[in-house]
Amino acid sequence: MRKEDVSGIIVYVLILAVAVVFGLTVLREHAAYATDMGGMVVYILYIFGAILAGVLFNAIMFEVAHILGAKAGRYLIISVDILGLLWYKEDGKTKFKFSGYDGLTGETKILPKKDAKKEPNPSPYLLFGTLFYMVELAAVIVVFTLFGQSEQLVLRNVAYFLLVMAVLGGMILLYNILPIKLDTTTDGYRMRMTTNAANKIAFNELLRVEYAISQGEENVEIATFTEISNFTAELNLNKVYVLLDKKEFQEAEKLIDIIIEGKDKVSEKVYVRARCQKIYINIITKPLDEARKFYDEQVPMNERRDISNDRSMVSIRTYLLMSGLLDGSKSECLYAINSAGKCFNNTPKQRRKVEADLFNDAIDKIDQLHPTWKLSEYHIDYQEPEEKKKK
Numbered sequence: 001m002r003k004e005d006v007s008g009i010i011v012y013v014l015i016l017a018v019a020v021v022f023g024l025t026v027l028r029e030h031a032a033y034a035t036d037m038g039g040m041v042v043y044i045l046y047i048f049g050a051i052l053a054g055v056l057f058n059a060i061m062f063e064v065a066h067i068l069g070a071k072a073g074r075y076l077i078i079s080v081d082i083l084g085l086l087w088y089k090e091d092g093k094t095k096f097k098f099s100g101y102d103g104l105t106g107e108t109k110i111l112p113k114k115d116a117k118k119e120p121n122p123s124p125y126l127l128f129g130t131l132f133y134m135v136e137l138a139a140v141i142v143v144f145t146l147f148g149q150s151e152q153l154v155l156r157n158v159a160y161f162l163l164v165m166a167v168l169g170g171m172i173l174l175y176n177i178l179p180i181k182l183d184t185t186t187d188g189y190r191m192r193m194t195t196n197a198a199n200k201i202a203f204n205e206l207l208r209v210e211y212a213i214s215q216g217e218e219n220v221e222i223a224t225f226t227e228i229s230n231f232t233a234e235l236n237l238n239k240v241y242v243l244l245d246k247k248e249f250q251e252a253e254k255l256i257d258i259i260i261e262g263k264d265k266v267s268e269k270v271y272v273r274a275r276c277q278k279i280y281i282n283i284i285t286k287p288l289d290e291a292r293k294f295y296d297e298q299v300p301m302n303e304r305r306d307i308s309n310d311r312s313m314v315s316i317r318t319y320l321l322m323s324g325l326l327d328g329s330k331s332e333c334l335y336a337i338n339s340a341g342k343c344f345n346n347t348p349k350q351r352r353k354v355e356a357d358l359f360n361d362a363i364d365k366i367d368q369l370h371p372t373w374k375l376s377e378y379h380i381d382y383q384e385p386e387e388k389k390k391k
Contacts, residue, residue, distance in 0.1 A: 008183035015171045022167055030160050033153070050161045054168030059083050059105035061136065062129045062172065066108035069128030074120040075110040078211060082106040102184050104175050111211050112204045120204055122194050126187040133173045140166040181230070181267045193229055202231035209238055213350040224255055228262030233270050240277055245354040249281045256281075272306045275299075276318040279307070280358070283321040284365055295326050313347050313355040316340050317362045324366035330373050333366065337378045344380060356382035 031043055059082050067077055079088035083106060086099035101107035112120040140162045147159040175182070179192035194200045205223050212220045222239040225232035236255045243252035259266060259274040266274075279299060283291045304322065307315050316336050323332035340359065347355050360379045367376050 007180050011175055011178060011182060015174060018167075018171060018174075026163070027160075033156070046157070046161070047164065050164035051168060053161070054165035055083075055105065057165055058133075058136075058169035058172050061132055061169070062176070063106045063108050065128035065132040066110075066125055069124035069126065070108065070110045072124040072128070073122055074113050074118065075122075075125060075207075076113055078109040078111050080106070080108050103186075104172055104184060109211075111207055119201065122190065122200065122203055126191045126194070129187060130173060130177055133169055136169055137166055193231060196229070198225070198227050199229050199231050202229065202235055206231050206235050206238075209235060210350075213238070214348070216350070226258055228259055228265050230266050230270055233259045233262070233266045233274065237270070237274065237277070241351055241354055244277075244281075244358060249285050253278060253281050268306075269310070272303070272310050273312060273314050275303055276307055276310070276312075276314045280314070280318045280321060280362070283318075283325060284361060288325060288369070292326055295322065311339065311343055311346075313340065313343050313351075313359065316343055317355075317359045320359070320362045321365065324362075324373075324375075325369060328370075330370070333373070333375060337375070340378075340380070344382075352382055356380040 027047065031040075063080055063082050067080065070077055077089075079086055081087075081099055081101040081103075084098055084101065086097050086101070088095055088097075108125075110125060144159045144163050147155040148163070150156045150159070176186050177188040178186060179188040180186075181189050190203070194203050202225060209220060209222050220242075222235060222242065224236050224239050228236075236259055240252045240255050243249070243255070256274050256278045259270070260278065263271050279295070282294045286294065299322075307319050307322070316339055320333055320336040323329045323336060344352065344355065344359075363375050363379055366373070
């Protein structure tokens with residue numbers, strides 16, 4: 001289990017603890033009035049409604065805060081996702097679809113303005129959610145102070161309803177402002193990273209590069225960095241994909257080595273996938289005896305285990321080579337192949353062609369050594385979208 005997953009579990013447990021304490025103290029006292037509301041069933045529906053309203057209101061509020069913060073920081077809004085409901089611009093029109101997102105309740109994707117006289121500043125984008133919540137909390141405190149003990153049942157219930165919404169917003173904020181890497185990318189983590197001037201530049205560059213690639217632009221110019229953080233490592237890995245697509249393996253390995261040397265400065269996920277790229281290059285390009293020597297001497301058991309557990313195409317194609325060429329296990333090859341379909345569908349569209357080619361190269365390499373396994377029938381047959389071909 002990665003440290004990000006452990007941190008995420010700890011935060012979720014902390015949030016759950018806050019909810020339990022709040023329920024057993026504040027709401028328990030309020031529940032004494034349940035008979036006045038028509039019984040416990042009605043009270044449960046009342047609390048459920050407050051929770052639902054709190055999720056919706058705070059999810060919307062945090063993304064509105066991101067939008068306004070992005071504009072204050074001189075960014076363009078690319079898309080806004082609230083609880084899986086995605087609004088985005090395409091061909092000058094605003095469109096809608098259902099989509100996943102990287103966040104607890106939503107995600108607002110941004111792009112640095114080209115004509116910005118100054119380097120766009122991500123701080124408002126990352127801080128406005130907290131500021132908006134402070135306003136929400138202050139308003140709820142005022143309402144609760146005035147009406148929380150009111151003898152008028154309606155006013156008292158409105159005050160507690162808003163209090164539940166505010167507490168729920170506080171839980172979302174707690175998750176979002178912690179300056180550590182969790183199972184999703186939080187504002188607190190980004191804020192900690194962008195306090196460094198080089199990381200702020202890398203953050204903006206990463207936004208630009210990922211957007212350009214997602215739009216199907218060819219030969220996107222990608223800056224690379226020797227000072228490693230998660231942002232600079234992601235940029236270097238984007239460049240690595242460009243080099244792998246051109247089969248420039250030595251140049252790609254140089255960038256990968258920079259990331260590996262900065263192991264303590266990147267997340268475990270980024271490190272594992274950088275290691276996968278290096279292992280893949282060594283196995284795919286070297287004679288079998290040299291590849292085996294590299295594998296035995298430089299790939300410890302804990303890294304082999306991490307690679308087998310990671311669900312990404314880079315890990316699967318690397319594990320495929322490890323299993324087929326070095327461990328001689330057809331069953332493990334089939335295990336990797338069976339995992340590839342779902343992972344390929346989850347791969348960013350801009351990387352699917354190169355991942356399909358690299359996966360098929362791994363299949364062919366194993367097929368040369370073990371022709372009776374007939375793995376070539378498991379090639380990924382990927383066709384680029386027609387709109388990209390026209391470009």
